[in-house]
Amino acid sequence: MIQSLTHLDREHLQEALNRSGQKVTTQRETVFSVLLSERDHPTVDEVFNRAREAMPGLSLATVYNCLETFVSCGLVRQVNHERESTRYCPNLAPHAHFRDKETGRVHDIELPPEVIKSLRSILPPGFDSEVIEISFLGRAQGKESTSN
Amino acid sequence: MIQSLTHLDREHLQEALNRSGQKVTTQRETVFSVLLSERDHPTVDEVFNRAREAMPGLSLATVYNCLETFVSCGLVRQVNHERESTRYCPNLAPHAHFRDKETGRVHDIELPPEVIKSLRSILPPGFDSEVIEISFLGRAQGKESTSN
DNA sequence: TTGCGGATTAGACTCATTCTAACTGATTGA
DNA sequence: TCAATCAGTTAGAATGAGTCTAATCCGCAA
Numbered sequence: 001m002i003q004s005l006t007h008l009d010r011e012h013l014q015e016a017l018n019r020s021g022q023k024v025t026t027q028r029e030t031v032f033s034v035l036l037s038e039r040d041h042p043t044v045d046e047v048f049n050r051a052r053e054a055m056p057g058l059s060l061a062t063v064y065n066c067l068e069t070f071v072s073c074g075l076v077r078q079v080n081h082e083r084e085s086t087r088y089c090p091n092l093a094p095h096a097h098f099r100d101k102e103t104g105r106v107h108d109i110e111l112p113p114e115v116i117k118s119l120r121s122i123l124p125p126g127f128d129s130e131v132i133e134i135s136f137l138g139r140a141q142g143k144e145s146t147s148n
Numbered sequence: 149m150i151q152s153l154t155h156l157d158r159e160h161l162q163e164a165l166n167r168s169g170q171k172v173t174t175q176r177e178t179v180f181s182v183l184l185s186e187r188d189h190p191t192v193d194e195v196f197n198r199a200r201e202a203m204p205g206l207s208l209a210t211v212y213n214c215l216e217t218f219v220s221c222g223l224v225r226q227v228n229h230e231r232e233s234t235r236y237c238p239n240l241a242p243h244a245h246f247r248d249k250e251t252g253r254v255h256d257i258e259l260p261p262e263v264i265k266s267l268r269s270i271l272p273p274g275f276d277s278e279v280i281e282i283s284f285l286g287r288a289q290g291k292e293s294t295s296n
Numbered sequence: 297t298t299g300c301g302g303a304t305t306a307g308a309c310t311c312a313t314t315c316t317a318a319c320t321g322a323t324t325g326a
Numbered sequence: 327t328c329a330a331t332c333a334g335t336t337a338g339a340a341t342g343a344g345t346c347t348a349a350t351c352c353g354c355a356a
Contacts, residue, residue: 023353025352027304028303043343044344057305060305060306061304061307061345062304065304080228080231083312085342085343086343086344096267096270098271107275109272115266118262122259122263123246123284126288127284127288127289128286128287129285131285131286132283132285133282133284134280136275137278137279137281138276139275140275140276141274141276171334175334175335192312205335206335206336207335207336207337208337209315209335209336209338210334212313213334213335231312232312233312
């Protein structure tokens with residue numbers, strides 16, 4: 001079930017869109033609330049299906065557009081695993097991803113600053129990186145939480 | 149220009165294929181030597197084009213098959229970046245990848261064991277990972293080497 | 297109220313990858 | 327020696343995530 005946006009989330013959305021000169025639309029609100037309602041790193045298709053419950057006329061292209069918009073204005077992160085469909089994640093804190101081999105589920109793993117620092121330190125001189133992607137593949141026992 | 153396999157490399161190939169019950173073929177030798185000749189993380193298409201210089205009849209499907217075979221018997225690693233074409237890398241030592249935003253070139257970054265350890269240590273209890281993928285995105289100045 | 301520009305839409309298109317089914321060629325064993 | 331077998335190869339078709347296109351929609355400002 002999609003929860004509608006809290007006042008705070010709506011503000012967050014509006015602020016980020018305005019900052020990059022884009023508008024708040026009901027489609028964007030709907031897609032954004034899908035991402036916030038169940039933080040399980042859905043694919044475009046999953047977002048599409050969930051969003052249509054609230055907004056039956058919504059088109060797949062729009063979901064692609066909305067998600068791309070969110071990524072470009074820094075509201076949401078893309079998560080890629082091998083060549084599987086791209087997944088989307090509204091957690092902006094620095095974190096790695098853990099992909100459960102068995103369930104396919106993706107968990108967020110908090111990334112302490114000192115680990116980020118030690119990673120940056122392995123870069124030879126002259127290499128300057130803005131983005132570091134870290135993903136684990138393995139098994140997660142117990143833990144039914146979908147994490148975020 | 150594709151160099152033909154050294155005696156050692158040919159043995160390496162044979163050993164790995166035999167271990168998983170598969171055969172050495174001239175196609176596999178050709179594709180393997182393409183990977184070793186220029187360690188620049190080529191895409192399937194690049195491998196295909198280079199390999200055809202030495203073996204004009206070679207088909208794309210075979211290149212896919214060979215590379216898949218090498219991956220499955222642990223001779224070669226796949227490198228994925230966002231949703232771009234998969235690249236292939238015959239460096240089996242633990243390493244991260246650095247993708248140059250400007251040139252698109254991929255460099256290998258050595259991964260010291262203590263960094264791997266510190267990464268593993270951020271996993272909560274119950275999470276067990278076999279594979280860790282680390283990729284940097286940024287700019288590499290100077291350094292014309294294609295690294296491996 | 298009209299016009300403008302951004303957003304949305306359906307459907308066509310792309311292109312990496314996978315699948316399929318036929319063929320090849322080496323090996324086995326009768 | 328010949329046929330059977332079987333892994334590997336091949337061309338081309340199929341798949342499917344994602345992108346593009348061109349038409350339409352909608353909200354706002356003149």
